[in-house]
Amino acid sequence: MRYVQLRAFHHVAISGSFTRAAAELFLTQPAISDQVRKLEAEYDVLLFNRAHRQITLTAAGENLLAVTRRLFDAEEQALELLSESRALRAGTLRIVADAAHHIVDILRAFRETYPGVTVAVRAGNTETVVESLVNYEADIGVLGDVNPSREFDIIRLNATPVTAFVSRDHPLAGTAALSLAELARHPLVGREIGSKTRRRLEESAAKAGVELTFAIEAEGREAVREIVAAGLGIGFVSEAEFGLDPRLVAIPLAGEPVLMEEALICLSERTQAKTIRAFLDLARDMRS
Incomplete structure (x- = not known):
């Protein structure tokens, strides 16, 4: 198993396309397909169902994706640690909220303090907020349910x-x-x-x-x-x-x-990421 194979699998899985994954990784589509095929062949496992130009994850693929999400998130955190000052000058913070107006004052303070960080905010209900965080599709959630099922860091608003x-x-x-x-x-x-x-x-x-x-x-x-x-x-x-x-x-x-009740939540395992920690620290200071 090679890093490039896992990386190819991960990008195909999250983008839902070999072509899009190739574009994201600046590789050719045949190269991405070859890396995924070699990974499947080496371990005699089918990771994707391929039919009528559509691909979906198999059960084994779903399980592997849960692992690679953590793997590549850890890689991103390592890069942030090694370039701490850069992370807060040109990073990205993804927020999914059931009502964004609950954090407008925090957003304003964050943008004033870290103007180089891009903030992406999208809407969701309680279920989709938690799902986005668990799937590493968002960094911070805003929701009206402060008792989610997984281990979260919670700041009541x-x-x-x-x-x-x-x-x-x-x-x-x-x-x-x-x-x-x-x-x-x-x-x-x-x-x-x-x-x-x-x-x-x-x-x-x-x-x-x-x-x-x-x-x-x-x-x-x-x-x-x-x-x-x-x-x-x-x-x-x-x-x-x-x-x-x-x-x-x-x-x-x-x-x-x-x-x-409205609260900010974040997976506890991700609170040390620089941009996430900076936002949460600001929120705690403003709510204390």
Whole structure:
């Protein structure tokens, strides 16, 4: 087994293509294919299913990818250690967040301190945030579930109640508050399965003996917002995420608040990477 073979396998696996892997490694496609074939032949194992110009990982390939993710992440950390000053002048930090506005102040401070570091932020719900971190597809996560199943370093940010909201011309727009039982009598617009907001709301309703049925299920906060703005039902969001939208009116939930806790999380094994550690240190300083 040679390093170049593992590297070829890894790039094919994460890019899903021999051609893309070749481009990333500045090699020819036949060279990449040959390295992967030699790795499979040497250990008599099939790492990719190849059919109709499509490739997918076999079970053995999935297991090997879990190892090579750690291997090449460790290599990257070693390079950062050997070039510490460069890492914070020209590195990249990947953040996946269920709501990026929770970290705007931290992002601002980080950019002011490390202007050379590129920050890439993308959206995700609780499940996809954790999955991205576990798969080494992101460095830091922002989510409303502070008890993930793996070993994470966690920095709690804030806790805000969930609020209902409707379009400004909705019959309930002038309502002072809505109970969970009252909500059950109206069309509801909910986030996709995996959304922490939806899960917390359903858990609170169940404790109160109320069953909530969502007339419309939409993927993403913005999709819910647009559907509600069109007058098609009642939506839900953390108060901190409601924002300013003249089309919408917030209606507090009556009774015990349904709280959404937000936190920064990172795989504990990756907290020593220079860019990750710098961001987490700033977050701790700003929250202390």
